[in-house]
Amino acid sequence: MTVAAAATKNSGIWSRASAALWRRPWARATILLTPPLAWFVLLYLAALVVLLITAFWQINPFTTNIERVWSLGNLTTIFTSSAYRGIILRTVGMAAAVTLVDAVVAFPFAYYMARIASSRTRTFLFVAILLPLWASYLAKVYSWLLIFTHNGFLDWGLGKVGLHQVHLIYTNWSVFTVFCYLWLPFMIIPVYAALERIPPSQIEASQDLGARTWRTTRSVMLPLALPGIVAGSIFTFSLTLGDYITPLLVGGTSANFMGNIIYTNIGIANNVPFAAAMALIPIAIMAVYLLSARALGAFEAI
Amino acid sequence: MMTPPSRRFSRPLTVRLALGLAAASLVAAGCGSSGSSSGSTPTGTSTSGQTVPTANLPVLQKIGKGEGQLNLIAWEGYLNPIWVKPFQQQTGCQVNAKYAGSSDEMVALMKNGGGGQYDMVSSSGDADLRILYAGDAHPVNINLIPSWKDFFPAFQSPPFNTINGVHYGVSLQWGPNVLMYNKKDFSTPPSSWSVIYDPKYKGQVTVPDNPIQIADAALYLQTHKPSLGITDPYELTQPQFQASVQLLAGQRPLIEKYWGLASQEIFDFKNGNAVVGAGWPYQVSTLKADKFPIGTTIPSEGATGWADTWMLAAKAPHPNCAYMWMQYISTPKVQAEQAVNYGETPDNKLACAYMNKLQAGSCDEYHANAPLSYFNSVKLWKTPIATCDNGKPDCVPYADWVSAWNTQVK
Numbered sequence: 185m186t187v188a189a190a191a192t193k194n195s196g197i198w199s200r201a202s203a204a205l206w207r208r209p210w211a212r213a214t215i216l217l218t219p220p221l222a223w224f225v226l227l228y229l230a231a232l233v234v235l236l237i238t239a240f241w242q243i244n245p246f247t248t249n250i251e252r253v254w255s256l257g258n259l260t261t262i263f264t265s266s267a268y269r270g271i272i273l274r275t276v277g278m279a280a281a282v283t284l285v286d287a288v289v290a291f292p293f294a295y296y297m298a299r300i301a302s303s304r305t306r307t308f309l310f311v312a313i314l315l316p317l318w319a320s321y322l323a324k325v326y327s328w329l330l331i332f333t334h335n336g337f338l339d340w341g342l343g344k345v346g347l348h349q350v351h352l353i354y355t356n357w358s359v360f361t362v363f364c365y366l367w368l369p370f371m372i373i374p375v376y377a378a379l380e381r382i383p384p385s386q387i388e389a390s391q392d393l394g395a396r397t398w399r400t401t402r403s404v405m406l407p408l409a410l411p412g413i414v415a416g417s418i419f420t421f422s423l424t425l426g427d428y429i430t431p432l433l434v435g436g437t438s439a440n441f442m443g444n445i446i447y448t449n450i451g452i453a454n455n456v457p458f459a460a461a462m463a464l465i466p467i468a469i470m471a472v473y474l475l476s477a478r479a480l481g482a483f484e485a486i
Numbered sequence: 487m488m489t490p491p492s493r494r495f496s497r498p499l500t501v502r503l504a505l506g507l508a509a510a511s512l513v514a515a516g517c518g519s520s521g522s523s524s525g526s527t528p529t530g531t532s533t534s535g536q537t538v539p540t541a542n543l544p545v546l547q548k549i550g551k552g553e554g555q556l557n558l559i560a561w562e563g564y565l566n567p568i569w570v571k572p573f574q575q576q577t578g579c580q581v582n583a584k585y586a587g588s589s590d591e592m593v594a595l596m597k598n599g600g601g602g603q604y605d606m607v608s609s610s611g612d613a614d615l616r617i618l619y620a621g622d623a624h625p626v627n628i629n630l631i632p633s634w635k636d637f638f639p640a641f642q643s644p645p646f647n648t649i650n651g652v653h654y655g656v657s658l659q660w661g662p663n664v665l666m667y668n669k670k671d672f673s674t675p676p677s678s679w680s681v682i683y684d685p686k687y688k689g690q691v692t693v694p695d696n697p698i699q700i701a702d703a704a705l706y707l708q709t710h711k712p713s714l715g716i717t718d719p720y721e722l723t724q725p726q727f728q729a730s731v732q733l734l735a736g737q738r739p740l741i742e743k744y745w746g747l748a749s750q751e752i753f754d755f756k757n758g759n760a761v762v763g764a765g766w767p768y769q770v771s772t773l774k775a776d777k778f779p780i781g782t783t784i785p786s787e788g789a790t791g792w793a794d795t796w797m798l799a800a801k802a803p804h805p806n807c808a809y810m811w812m813q814y815i816s817t818p819k820v821q822a823e824q825a826v827n828y829g830e831t832p833d834n835k836l837a838c839a840y841m842n843k844l845q846a847g848s849c850d851e852y853h854a855n856a857p858l859s860y861f862n863s864v865k866l867w868k869t870p871i872a873t874c875d876n877g878k879p880d881c882v883p884y885a886d887w888v889s890a891w892n893t894q895v896k
Contacts, residue, residue, distance in 0.1 A: 333757045334757055335757065353743075353759060354743040448888060455885050458885075
């Protein structure tokens with residue numbers, strides 16, 4: 185009896201509360217969003233702000249303690265040193281090259297998947313693209329090491345067919361190849377999504393107006409797929425910009441990228457302010473990149 | 487027996503050189519002569535009149551009943567069940583391990599005397615002085631550790647763990663960074679580091695991807711360019727530093743790969759990506775175990791290296807178990823077990839025979855019976871700081887080593 189009464193009373197509270205929430209949508213939204221928002225602000229934005237602030241501190245060269253004195257010294261060092269400028273350019277150049285090649289490779293692939301392949305083939309191709317993402321990043325990079333190494337699979341194969349051996353290991357060519365391989369799925373998927381969304385009627389209209397395949401691809405498909413390509417490029421570009429493990433493993437003496445500078449300054453030198461200043465540069469580059477991507481409508485394609 | 491989860495292995499670049507990290511308390515204590523690079527005269531005297539805050543704490547006179555627990559901060563691979571389990575059975579002291587990733591982390595964990603939580607830390611030569619000058623280490627009654635008598639003299643009272651005759655722990659093990667070469671490519675074994683600067687081996691040289699490599703260059707110049715006046719490869723004035731960096735910049739075209747992981751160097755030797763280079767005894771023993779024709783030597787110029795100590799925390803909650811651990815870890819058999827499993831040199835000279843029992847030839851391999859001249863040829867790592875040994879602020883601090891490595895060498 186008492187239990188039932190309590191239950192009724194309880195459900196009374198609940199129904200009143202839910203009614204109150206129903207009348208006040210803002211309260212509903214607040215309760216729903218506060219935990220994830222707090223998480224986001226505390227863990228993500230706060231960490232970024234701390235990073236931003238640290239970049240303008242220095243370490244005492246004498247004690248290597250952090251000195252909380254505002255200064256642009258770290259950024260000045262980065263921009264006045266030709267070595268650091270070279271590293272920034274090398275990193276951006278690598279990211280751009282990887283993005284370009286991935287886009288060129290991904291487009292026909294995604295095109296085939298979206299418009300030509302039977303649903304069975306398409307499923308198979310999806311699995312083929314996504315399966316490598318299940319494998320460990322390190323295992324993939326190491327397997328490339330085995331392919332590129334002296335007398336490795338590549339040179340062994342070239343030797344077998346009587347061609348000149350290339351010795352790609354520990355060059356930026358090997359870094360470039362591995363990056364292209366690693367990030368390709370991140371380009372194919374958004375391009376596929378964009379191509380799949382193009383209504384067949386538009387292609388038919390293009391054909392009815394006398395455009396041949398090439399013209400249709402160039403004037404109809406490509407512009408409509410562009411947001412997908414840009415969306416994919418956000419992944420390939422930013423992932424290349426921040427990676428330091430691939431250069432560390434398959435790169436040679438010229439494989440110093442922004443990520444490697446950050447890594448050595450934190451891991452070995454304990455110069456966190458300098459590492460933070462260096463980290464601001466990819467952030468700034470990505471901010472510009474994302475703003476341009478938004479202008480190109482990439483966010484609708486993700 | 488070859489199962490070293492070596493810390494150098496697991497922590498690519500930072501590894502021991504993490505010593506490069508903040509030398510704050512060391513500097514505060516004004517003890518530029520931190521290292522034991524002059525190991526031939528282990529006097530254990532104080533540096534620059536600084537005192538250790540805990541120097542006058544009373545030491546334990548007699549080991550009592552074990553407390554049942556022992557909390558240790560250690561490098562990975564230093565608390566192997568092979569020797570920890572028998573210790574627990576013998577003493578009833580349960581060992582609780584806290585693995586640290588760098589010298590800096592060890593110093594941080596030992597703050598406030600270990601916080602009443604930790605009993606001991608297996609720190610390296612560079613961190614030791616920071617810990618004891620901060621007042622975080624407790625004096626040790628070395629007479630309670632019988633095997634200490636059997637230590638090589640250089641490790642009985644080394645300047646990095648013994649100040650004014652007061653011990654703050656017991657030395658553990660040490661090791662050099664050696665010259666490695668593929669025997670197939672060297673009919674006569676090289677005897678000088680000059681081979682890693684020789685254009686003849688273009689594209690076949692490998693050295694660690696680590697700024698402390700500048701010290702190796704300085705060590706080479708100490709012999710080959712006496713006009714620079716280098717006396718300590720970790721204390722370089724601006725001209726000495728620049729000369730060392732120049733040497734490394736000239737070496738760069740010869741190098742195909744700066745190695746970051748021990749496994750990477752092993753891979754490169756095996757696959758012919760490198761035929762000569764600088765590495766650790768661990769790589770050598772691994773390659774030998776795989777029947778690879780690897781040769782190794784400490785060249786005539788000497789080599790860089792490291793030395794570790796089990797330091798007692800100022801607020802150790804389980805001092806009796808800590809002393810039992812020091813007794814145990816110093817015995818020849820346990821010293822041999824750690825040396826063979828980890829790939830380093832024991833401090834106990836009686837460990838040699840046990841090492842050969844565990845793995846034939848390992849005593850020679852890890853130089854456990856080598857003469858003092860061998861020890862003297864190894865310049866143990868320490869943190870480069872701005873204050874030179876003579877007290878002048880003319881030396882190049884470690885942060886500059888890192889930026890030079892990244893911008894001028896690589």
